[in-house]
Amino acid sequence: MDKLKDMLNKLKEKWKTFNTPRKVLILSLITFIIAGLILSVVYLTREKYAVLFSDLQPQDSQAIIEKLKQEKVSYKIQGNSILVPEEKVDELRLTVLENGYLPSSGQGWSLFDQSKFGVTDTEAKIMYQRALQDELARTIESFDEVEKARVHLVLPDDTVFAKDTAKARASVTLKLKGGKTLPPEKVKAIVALISGSVKDLPKENVEVIDSNMNLLTENLFDDTINGTTSALKQQEIERQFEARLEKDVLSMLETVFGKDKVTVKINADLDFDSTSVTTIKYDKDAIIRSQQKIREVASDSSGSGGGSSPLDNNMSNTIGNNSNQSSNTQREEEITNYEIGQTEEKIIKAPGEVKRLTVSVVIDGTLSDMEKQTIKNIVAAATGYSEQRGDQINIEALAFNTEWKERAQKDLEEMQKQLEKKEKIRMYSIIGSLLFLLIVGIIFFIRAKRNKKKEEEHHIDVVISDALPKPQVAYEPVLTEEEEMDLEKEIRNYATKKPDQVVEVIRTWLAEDER
Numbered sequence: 001m002d003k004l005k006d007m008l009n010k011l012k013e014k015w016k017t018f019n020t021p022r023k024v025l026i027l028s029l030i031t032f033i034i035a036g037l038i039l040s041v042v043y044l045t046r047e048k049y050a051v052l053f054s055d056l057q058p059q060d061s062q063a064i065i066e067k068l069k070q071e072k073v074s075y076k077i078q079g080n081s082i083l084v085p086e087e088k089v090d091e092l093r094l095t096v097l098e099n100g101y102l103p104s105s106g107q108g109w110s111l112f113d114q115s116k117f118g119v120t121d122t123e124a125k126i127m128y129q130r131a132l133q134d135e136l137a138r139t140i141e142s143f144d145e146v147e148k149a150r151v152h153l154v155l156p157d158d159t160v161f162a163k164d165t166a167k168a169r170a171s172v173t174l175k176l177k178g179g180k181t182l183p184p185e186k187v188k189a190i191v192a193l194i195s196g197s198v199k200d201l202p203k204e205n206v207e208v209i210d211s212n213m214n215l216l217t218e219n220l221f222d223d224t225i226n227g228t229t230s231a232l233k234q235q236e237i238e239r240q241f242e243a244r245l246e247k248d249v250l251s252m253l254e255t256v257f258g259k260d261k262v263t264v265k266i267n268a269d270l271d272f273d274s275t276s277v278t279t280i281k282y283d284k285d286a287i288i289r290s291q292q293k294i295r296e297v298a299s300d301s302s303g304s305g306g307g308s309s310p311l312d313n314n315m316s317n318t319i320g321n322n323s324n325q326s327s328n329t330q331r332e333e334e335i336t337n338y339e340i341g342q343t344e345e346k347i348i349k350a351p352g353e354v355k356r357l358t359v360s361v362v363i364d365g366t367l368s369d370m371e372k373q374t375i376k377n378i379v380a381a382a383t384g385y386s387e388q389r390g391d392q393i394n395i396e397a398l399a400f401n402t403e404w405k406e407r408a409q410k411d412l413e414e415m416q417k418q419l420e421k422k423e424k425i426r427m428y429s430i431i432g433s434l435l436f437l438l439i440v441g442i443i444f445f446i447r448a449k450r451n452k453k454k455e456e457e458h459h460i461d462v463v464i465s466d467a468l469p470k471p472q473v474a475y476e477p478v479l480t481e482e483e484e485m486d487l488e489k490e491i492r493n494y495a496t497k498k499p500d501q502v503v504e505v506i507r508t509w510l511a512e513d514e515r
Helices: 002-017 020-045 058-071 086-098 108-113 121-141 184-197 223-257 310-315 369-383 403-467 481-497 499-514
Strands: 049-053 076-078 081-085 146-154 169-176 206-210 262-271 275-300 316-318 327-349 353-364 392-398
Touching: 020 403, 049 086, 058 081, 058 086, 081 086, 121 146, 121 184, 169 184, 184 206, 223 262, 223 353, 223 369, 353 369, 369 392, 481 499
Parallel strands: 169 206, 353 392
Antiparallel strands: 049 081, 076 081, 146 169, 262 353, 275 327, 316 327
16 A cells, blocks of 8 residues: 555656646546547447348238337347347247248248138138249249249139130239349249249239339230340340451451551351251162062863963963863962162251351551461461352551540540649648648657756756755945934935925835835
């Protein structure tokens, strides 16, 4: 305790030696340090909140908030999100889901998990429709571009009459994420998903609308529009093919003539028609397909063979005589069927074949005919030149106009100079500010040091003056005793002769003493 008291006393004495600016500075620093410590403690010890559920429907939010109130859990509402203490997020999610509070696009097929007695056919149909709508909405929300989805189905009543059967209809409302759009391919996927999930629902009866009230299924299945889109894609493919060839030829020629010394332009005509070619080749050697032999034996009792036809005689061997006795006839026949062998080859050509190429190359400067021919051969080899297709390659040498380039270069240099000037001004301003602060700090430090030195010197002088004995000063009289007596006589004589003036002088002395 004694050491602590000594330390406190030393601090008090040290504090008394400080001047006013230094005292203000020290107090400000102590205040800032204490405030920083308090804020740090408050920030580190405060309760952190995390998102329990977000993007909720109003009815879902109300149900979850009521559940949190019952559990006496502190919560915050931030936009369309509910925040709870971070350490309780997982536990509360399980609690909320177990109690049937499912914050999503709907309960889906879980509607049928709730056992109900006495459900009518109409109620069962409505439950089925709601469950199907919720399940479809969940599936659509899995798309990266979709934030929320609502599906509405119109299911016709079942009937035994085929003529009265109506088709189902569906409408889908999408809330897309910020800055994103849904391409036609994904719109078709959504339509196919809903059409395949609902009975008697053709694709034409599905309408998809985004949050900006744009009908995304408009002209989605129109062949004319699709043909136009296909034509646009073909043009894009042609441009990509031309750009690739131009880049290859340009990079090859710039290595010889230098950068910005060559210009290349290629026009490609591509064939996007898909063709199928079937080739049939016949073999020169015939192939025996089948053989058949027929043998007949006949008896003739008339004894005459004159009635036989010449064809029969040629096709059979007849043995007989001219007598009237009976005769036997025997015939043999052999049939051979031949088949010509063939080979069928079917070739399907994919679209995108090059029909014709036109290449134009312009080089800065002058070229001889031999150099032009050399460049033409190089370009022909690089682009796949074909004379049978009617391809053309034009090589020309012209002087490039570089005025715009020089003007642009001057503008860039001027802009660079301005930027450098601004940067220098900014740097000089910063340096000047730092020098000014440094000078002010030095002046303040010197003054504080001088004041401290003066205070120390004054303190030392006071201490020394108090410590040293005061010298006895001997004052010598200015007048002698005789002179004092003569002066007293003169004053008395003057007071006797002029008393009024003497009174005025005395009054003046008294007034000065009062002041």
